[in-house]
Every structure is written in structure tokens, then in C-alpha cells.
Amino acid sequence: MFITASFFILWDVWFTEMGVWSFNAKYLLGINILNLPLEEWMFFFTIPYACVFIYECLKCWFSIKMSLRSARFFSIPFASMLMLISALNYEKMYTGITFFLLALLVLIQFILFKTEILRNFLPAYLIAIGPFFLVNGVLTSNPVVIYNDLENLAFRLWTVPFEDIFYGMLLILMNITLMELFRQRIFAKSFKPKPA
Numbered sequence: 001m002f003i004t005a006s007f008f009i010l011w012d013v014w015f016t017e018m019g020v021w022s023f024n025a026k027y028l029l030g031i032n033i034l035n036l037p038l039e040e041w042m043f044f045f046t047i048p049y050a051c052v053f054i055y056e057c058l059k060c061w062f063s064i065k066m067s068l069r070s071a072r073f074f075s076i077p078f079a080s081m082l083m084l085i086s087a088l089n090y091e092k093m094y095t096g097i098t099f100f101l102l103a104l105l106v107l108i109q110f111i112l113f114k115t116e117i118l119r120n121f122l123p124a125y126l127i128a129i130g131p132f133f134l135v136n137g138v139l140t141s142n143p144v145v146i147y148n149d150l151e152n153l154a155f156r157l158w159t160v161p162f163e164d165i166f167y168g169m170l171l172i173l174m175n176i177t178l179m180e181l182f183r184q185r186i187f188a189k190s191f192k193p194k195p196a
Contacts, residue, residue: 001052004174005044011097012036012044020093020151027144039144047132047168048175055124055176064123071115071122079106082166094152094163102170109177117180121173132168136160 031038058064082103089095140159
């Protein structure tokens with residue numbers, strides 16, 4: 001989570017400086033680090049933690065996942081659609097960068113993991129999207145977070161920018177990808193046969 005949070009915090013600092021979004025001081029504690037509110041820093045730990053928990057519960061206790069065939073069928077068209085939207089909206093920073101990075105991560109998933117992670121991730125993200133909309137809807141309707149519509153598609157679901165769905169997907173999928181990579185490495189080391 002620290003690795004992913006570091007990446008997203010740097011991205012957030014950059015986007016805040018570029019005016020892609022801003023924060024309404026009326027709703028904040030007033031503690032800023034690198035020009036970002038403390039609440040924004042906490043977002044990159046609390047939300048991924050909750051979503052990874054959903055992912056693990058579905059994977060371990062309920063065994064809810066897509067079929068391998070469905071996940072493979074989904075991956076390439078989805079990544080292609082994201083790349084196309086990114087290319088058509090390259091001048092809009094939030095749209096262009098978010099869709100491009102998510103497409104890249106989905107393709108990495110397809111190549112490295114043969115969609116094994118995606119087949120568990122997608123049902124978990126569908127469940128997480130409900131609470132996400134609730135919380136994000138409150139944050140954008142008050143507004144706590146203010147988006148510059150020149151840098152996004154200016155299309156909202158309720159008060160939530162369309163890009164937020166994919167930004168959230170990128171954030172959670174990156175956390176889960178790294179977790180699974182570390183898990184594989186630890187598992188491989190733990191069960192490595194000792195030389196005779």
C-alpha cells in the first residue's frame with residue numbers, strides 16, 4: 001500500500017498544482033503536507049485497505065470470481081477501449097492519464113498473470129463501487145473535492161466524475177497486483193527446497 005500510495009500522492013500533488021482538481025478548505029482540518037490535505041493522504045491508505053479486504057474475503061471465503069475465459073475475453077477489449085478514450089482525450093489530463101495507466105495495468109495483468117488476478121479483482125471492485133459512489137458522491141456534492149471540467153470529460157454520474165471510476169480501479173488494482181507479486185515471492189521463498 002505504501003508503494004502505491006507514494007505513486008498516487010505524487011500524482012495528486014502534480015494534479016493539484018496543475019489545477020486538475022482542488023480541495024475546499026471549508027471541509028478540511030487544515031493540515032497540509034506537500035500542499036495536500038491530510039484527509040487526501042489518508043484516502044490512499046483507507047480506501048485501498050477496505051477494497052483489498054473485500055478482494056481477499058471474496059477470494060478466500062466465498063470463492064467468487066469470473067471464469068478465466070470471461071476474464072480473458074474482457075481484458076483486451078477493455079484495455080483497447082481505455083487506450084482509445086485516452087488517445088481521443090489526450091489534452092484532458094485527468095482523462096488521458098487515468099485511462100492510459102489503467103489500460104497499461106490491465107495489459108500487464110493479461111501478460112504477466114494471464115488474468116488470474118483480474119478474475120478475482122473484477123467481482124470485488126463491482127462490490128466496492130457501491131460504497132465508493134456513496135462516499136465520493138458526498139465528497140463531490142458538498143463539494144470537498146472540486147474538479148476542473150476542462151481536464152475531464154465533464155460527464156458525471158450523480159456528482160461523481162466518470163473518470164473517478166477508473167481512477168479508483170487503477171488505485172485498487174495496483175495495490176492488489178503488488179500484494180499478489182509479494183505474496184508469490186514470499187511463497188516461493190518459503191517453499192524453496194533446501195539443498196541436500
